[in-house]
Amino acid sequence: MPRIRHQRCPACRTDGLVATSNPSILDCRQCHGLWFEDGALNQAIAHQHDCIDEYDHELHLGAALRASDRQCRRCHVPMVHYQLLEHYVTEIDCCPECDGVWLDKHEIDQVMHSPKLKQALTDLNQKVTWKSWLFQFLTSMPVEYNIQPHRTPWVTRTLVVLCSLIFVAGLLTPAANEWIFVNLGLNSDTQSPAHFVLQLLTYQFVHGGLMHLVGNMYFLWIIGDNLEDALGHGAFLALYLFAGVMAALAELLLFDTAQGPLLLVGASGSIAALFGLYLMWFRHASLSFMIIVYQKKLAPHWYFLIWSLINLFGMFTAQGGVAWAAHLGGFALGLLLGYLMRDYVLKKNPLIALLSQPEAVLRR
Ligand SMILES: [Zn+2]
Ligand SMILES: [Zn+2]
Numbered sequence: 001m002p003r004i005r006h007q008r009c010p011a012c013r014t015d016g017l018v019a020t021s022n023p024s025i026l027d028c029r030q031c032h033g034l035w036f037e038d039g040a041l042n043q044a045i046a047h048q049h050d051c052i053d054e055y056d057h058e059l060h061l062g063a064a065l066r067a068s069d070r071q072c073r074r075c076h077v078p079m080v081h082y083q084l085l086e087h088y089v090t091e092i093d094c095c096p097e098c099d100g101v102w103l104d105k106h107e108i109d110q111v112m113h114s115p116k117l118k119q120a121l122t123d124l125n126q127k128v129t130w131k132s133w134l135f136q137f138l139t140s141m142p143v144e145y146n147i148q149p150h151r152t153p154w155v156t157r158t159l160v161v162l163c164s165l166i167f168v169a170g171l172l173t174p175a176a177n178e179w180i181f182v183n184l185g186l187n188s189d190t191q192s193p194a195h196f197v198l199q200l201l202t203y204q205f206v207h208g209g210l211m212h213l214v215g216n217m218y219f220l221w222i223i224g225d226n227l228e229d230a231l232g233h234g235a236f237l238a239l240y241l242f243a244g245v246m247a248a249l250a251e252l253l254l255f256d257t258a259q260g261p262l263l264l265v266g267a268s269g270s271i272a273a274l275f276g277l278y279l280m281w282f283r284h285a286s287l288s289f290m291i292i293v294y295q296k297k298l299a300p301h302w303y304f305l306i307w308s309l310i311n312l313f314g315m316f317t318a319q320g321g322v323a324w325a326a327h328l329g330g331f332a333l334g335l336l337l338g339y340l341m342r343d344y345v346l347k348k349n350p351l352i353a354l355l356s357q358p359e360a361v362l363r364r
Contacts, residue, residue, distance in 0.1 A: 009033065010070040010079070010093070010102050017073070026073075032105040035073060041101050041111070048112045059101075059114060061094070062086060068093045072100050084114055087121040087361040109350060110359070116351055120147045124284055124355070125363040128295050136290045141215075144222040145297060146285040147351070149229030155237045156224035159205075160217050163267060166205050167213050180206055181265065186248055189261040204244040206265040216267045223278045230281060230349050239337065243273030243330050250329025264323055269330035276334020279304050281345050284355040286364055297364040304331070 007017040009028040016030035024040035036044070042058045061082040068079040072095035079093040079102065090110050093102040103111055110117070124145055132143040166184070170177040186203035190196040207213035228236040247269020255262045278285070279300045286297035289306065298306075308331065315324035346353035354360070 007073060010035070010073055011104060034103045034108055035100065036103070037074065037098065037100045039099060041099075045112060045115065049115055059084075059111065061092075064096075065091060070102060072098065074098055074100060084110060085118050085121065087125060087363075088114075088117055089359045089361060110354055110357075113351060113354055117354055120351060120355060121360065121362075123147055124286070125361075127363075128288055128297060132288060133295050136288055136295055137293070139218075140290070141218050142222075142287040142289060142303065144285065144287055146223075146226050146282060147355075149225045151229055151233075153225035153228045155233050155240075156220060156228050159224070159240070159267075160220060163205050163207060163213060163217060167207050167210075170206075181263070184265075186264040187261055188252060188255070188257060188263075200245045200248055201241060203248060203265050204241070204267050204270050207267070208265055212266055212268075216271055219271050220267065220274070223274055226282060226285070227274055227277055230345050230352060239277070240270050240274070243333055243337075244270035246333050247272065247323075247326040247330035251323045251326035254325040264326065266323070268323060269326035272327045272330035273334035273337070275304050275307070276331050276336070277338040277341075278334075280335060280338025280342055281352060281356070284352075284360055284362055286362075299362075299364060 005018070006015040007026065008015055009017045009030060011033050012028065012031040014028075014030045016028045017026045017035060018029060019025070020027050022040060024036065024038040025044070026035040028034070045059060061084070063082075065081040065083060068081050070079045070093050071077065072079055075095055075097040077095065077097055079100075080096050081091040082094050084090040084092055084107075088110065090107055092107055092111065094100070124147065126145060128143070135141070136143060166180060170180045184199065184202040184206045186196075186199045190199060207216065224236075224240075231239065244267065248264055251264055251269070252262060282300060285300055287300060287303040288295050289298045289303060290296075308328070311324050311327045311331075315328065346356065
């Protein structure tokens with residue numbers, strides 16, 4: 001068995017550098033950075049992306065930025081700083097003489113995911129187009145800029161279809177409509193506890209009018225797919241329904257029953273919770289906002305701040321017909337759950353974690 005030869009690490013300058021199972025990759029036992037030579041870095045990136053065509057996934061760095069204070073372990077010349085991607089401001093050390101590359105510990109994930117990171121940043125930094133302008137001008141709905149989900153959002157699609165089917169069923173006859181509102185809507189006068197608990201779930205699928213349905217389903221469609229992808233199908237469905245239950249309880253708590261029984265329908269409370277989750281995990285995304293005719297991409301925190309102010313205004317001016325407390329209660333729950341689950345979700349989704357780091361340059 002060959003004796004392990006320790007070599008001098010270019011970063012921490014201890015003799016901590018040892019070869020791994022691949023002799024062209026050396027690992028520092030002290031600072032946990034990695035040294036790559038003889039094309040090993042591009043092979044490792046291609047391997048990470050399960051791809052046979054290595055060239056597509058090679059690291060293509062831009063112009064050299066400046067000399068580094070680190071030295072190549074083979075050529076003993078100062079290395080040079082290169083920015084990893086145009087829109088990702090991590091700088092890595094490359095040797096100007098050989099193809100040696102040094103990666104600090106925190107840069108390893110960034111570099112290994114750089115092909116996906118590059119594609120994602122290109123998608124996110126798109127400019128608004130005349131098509132998106134026309135869409136928002138005609139519908140008053142925002143256009144979303146986020147990365148494409150990997151898995152098909154089956155739960156999101158099923159929820160949209162179910163809500164739409166129940167709405168259409170209610171249009172068929174007045175009797176059907178009456179039955180849906182009495183049995184599936186949430187009524188604070190419901191006598192049977194079992195039926196009341198069931199209504200806490202079913203009210204989320206009933207809508208009072210076409211605009212109510214379309215508005216809710218549009219937001220569910222654009223942000224539900226990303227959340228379902230980040231969470232997994234089962235967890236997404238469980239969170240969605242749970243948020244709807246809690247939003248209804250918030251509305252009941254603040255509702256003055258002297259005005260008569262509370263009748264609550266709609267997915268707005270559950271969807272408001274999705275807004276909270278979205279805000280906590282997708283800081284890199286944008287939603288477009290239109291000020292009369294000027295369309296602007298906004299970060300989720302600005303978009304949902306404006307949305308919350310509109311709801312607070314509605315609640316304090318007590319405009320009837322809209323469950324303001326359910327909206328804000330759902331949103332607050334979403335923020336809390338999003339905060340508590342943030343580490344778990346980012347660990348499960350490395351690309352989202354990398355995009356939420358300050359190195360990502362987002363054009364809005
Ligand atoms: Zn080291
Ligand atoms: Zn070198």
